[in-house]
Amino acid sequence: MDLYLKIATQIKQFFGHDAIDLPLFLEGKILRIEVPIPNIEPLNWLARQQSDVKTYWSDRQGRFIMAGIGTVDTISSSSPISYPSVFGQIRQNLSSLFPNVRYYGGIGFSQDRWIDPSWKLFGNYRFVVPRFEIWTDGVGTFFACNCLGNFRSEQWDRDLDLILDELIQLDLTPLEIVIDPPVQIDRSDTPDLHEWERNINLALAKFADLKLEKIVLARKSILTFTKDLQPQLLLLLLQPNNHPSYHFCFQIDATTAFIGTSPERLYYRHDRLLKTEAIAGTRHRGASIQSDIQLSEELRSSLKDVREHQLVVDNLKLILAQLCQSVKIDRETAILKLNKVQHLYTQCQGILTPDITDTDILPQLHPTPAVGGVPRTQALKLIQELEPFERGWYAAPVGWVGADDAEFAVAIRSGLVDRNRLLLFAGAGIVTGSQSEEEWIEIENKIRHFTDLFTPVNSPTVTGHRSHIER
Structure with missing residues (x-):
């Protein structure tokens, strides 16, 4: 039939x-x-x-x-x-x-x-x-x-x-699409490297007064192409090299969509079982098995990254204690290996206290220290002062809600499609001892799963940017 x-x-x-x-x-x-x-x-x-x-x-x-x-x-x-x-x-x-x-x-x-x-x-x-x-x-x-x-x-x-x-208007054939990567003609970064260094220094200078332990500052990179982008085709290009990750696309009209390949679960709830996790601390992947293992060990032994990760774990412990009648957190920190980067990773779960619902869970967990900071209120206030753009849905909860269950990811590794522009967002956790250029390179690694898809053509802005990073 x-x-x-x-x-x-x-x-x-x-x-x-x-x-x-x-x-x-x-x-x-x-x-x-x-x-x-x-x-x-x-x-x-x-x-x-x-x-x-x-x-x-x-x-x-x-x-x-x-x-x-x-x-x-x-x-x-x-x-x-x-x-x-x-x-x-x-x-x-x-x-x-x-x-x-x-x-x-x-x-x-x-x-x-x-x-x-x-x-x-x-x-x-x-x-x-x-x-x-x-x-x-x-x-x-x-x-x-x-x-x-x-x-x-x-x-x-x-x-x-x-x-x-x-x-009757649907195409129900099982055909696959042949994809030609779009041609990139320009790139700009907000803030630029100079402003980024200034923001990092301003943030670190306020750590003592605001009693900050960590703040996550983000960057917006705007890529411009020769023609309007097709969001699902971009996601098809991203998919093969970005597992394990959530993949999502929320297209609002013919020319506007939010897409991403986030590795980070905010939470999953089935009835009263709640699962969440801590992901913080980053290294790029190695070119060989030996170098990859070396980078993993470097990540495990980095005082800065371990401290940044532990802040997220400690925050989750406090929140889960308020939401759950029993809590289980992994004793050992694992390494979550993605295509371009690897992270410190700890799984957490609990059994919800009766009458606790998504109404209570979501505002408690969002934003996590991995995308906001510690303490939350002071970090968010300083983010608003320093970041020269609106995050929108970047680093926010995206997912689904059903009658008896729900799942949300943290919308990192994401981009906003706006006609022929792709607005990429990524952040870096700033703690005492952070270096602005190292954090800039970390962000560059985090958006590489997008930027590596495109070959810039006749773009002095892009060429100059890349030569600086590679230096």
Whole structure:
């Protein structure tokens, strides 16, 4: 049977017959039809669709991958987030009878700053349920259609007609896309190296007065290309060399998207089980096995990096003690090896105290010392004073929320697609003893998974920048 016909038949069956038996409490909630399909690679499929609104999420091990287009429901605002209100709306719209319905999205790093025009469409928070999804759980591949539970109103038949009209516009072939990397023509950094050195020195000078132990300062690098970028194609270029990492794309309109390959979990919750982790301290990967091991040992023995990592671990201990009735933290610090860099890594988990929800968890964990600093309040205030740009969703929570579970990553190793520009963001943890040029090079290593994709053409700005770093 033709795949389109198979899916359309299942949707008609649900609307015409299955919905009759649905319990009344599902009225107004989000319902879901799932159809097993032959293997279609989700990101390739997403890149071929014509919808302006696209959503992509892959967990760190690639066990769950979802590509979605369109929206059934959107919860968003440019006003500061009210966690009880937002998570209350999400809980109200979801049901455990449809456990695979999820809201995907994110929250701005800072809720009390002006929103830069580049981030305007994202607002301070935005969560969506896609209309159509292709998803895989490592066992099978499925097509899903989400819809509002208007099954006891006249709107129900109109919803079916609308869905079938949208369905026929989809490309359901399993074709792969041939990708030509975009041509980069310019690059600029904010702050530049001179301003970066000044900011580091200003921050370190205030450590004693503010009782700071650590602050994370970030840089924005703007790459300009010959034509508008296609966000999913960029993510396809990034994927092969960036595991284990979360991969995400939140495309808001035809020319604007936030993409990334973050290695860092903020938290995963299944019922009352909470998992989180500490990632801080960085070295680049070695060119050989021997040099890679040497760099790992150098990282383990670095007083600066160990202290930076321990600040994150100690902070998590305090937070988990407030949220959980039991806590388990790895005794030994591991090394998380990524394609371009490696980090100190400690896993943490706990059993949540009854009545603790995502409303309580998210504002406690975000921002972590790995992207903000210690103490949090003083570090965030100084970040606002020193950083000459708006972080937007960079280093903020991105992920999904379901009826009984949730998962958020920290949106590092990320970039904002704005027509023919790619705005890259990365930060460095500053502690006593930090050197500005070393931290600049660390940031350069962190964005290499993006910058290595492109060959700059006729760009004095880029050439000059690279020659300085390599010196």
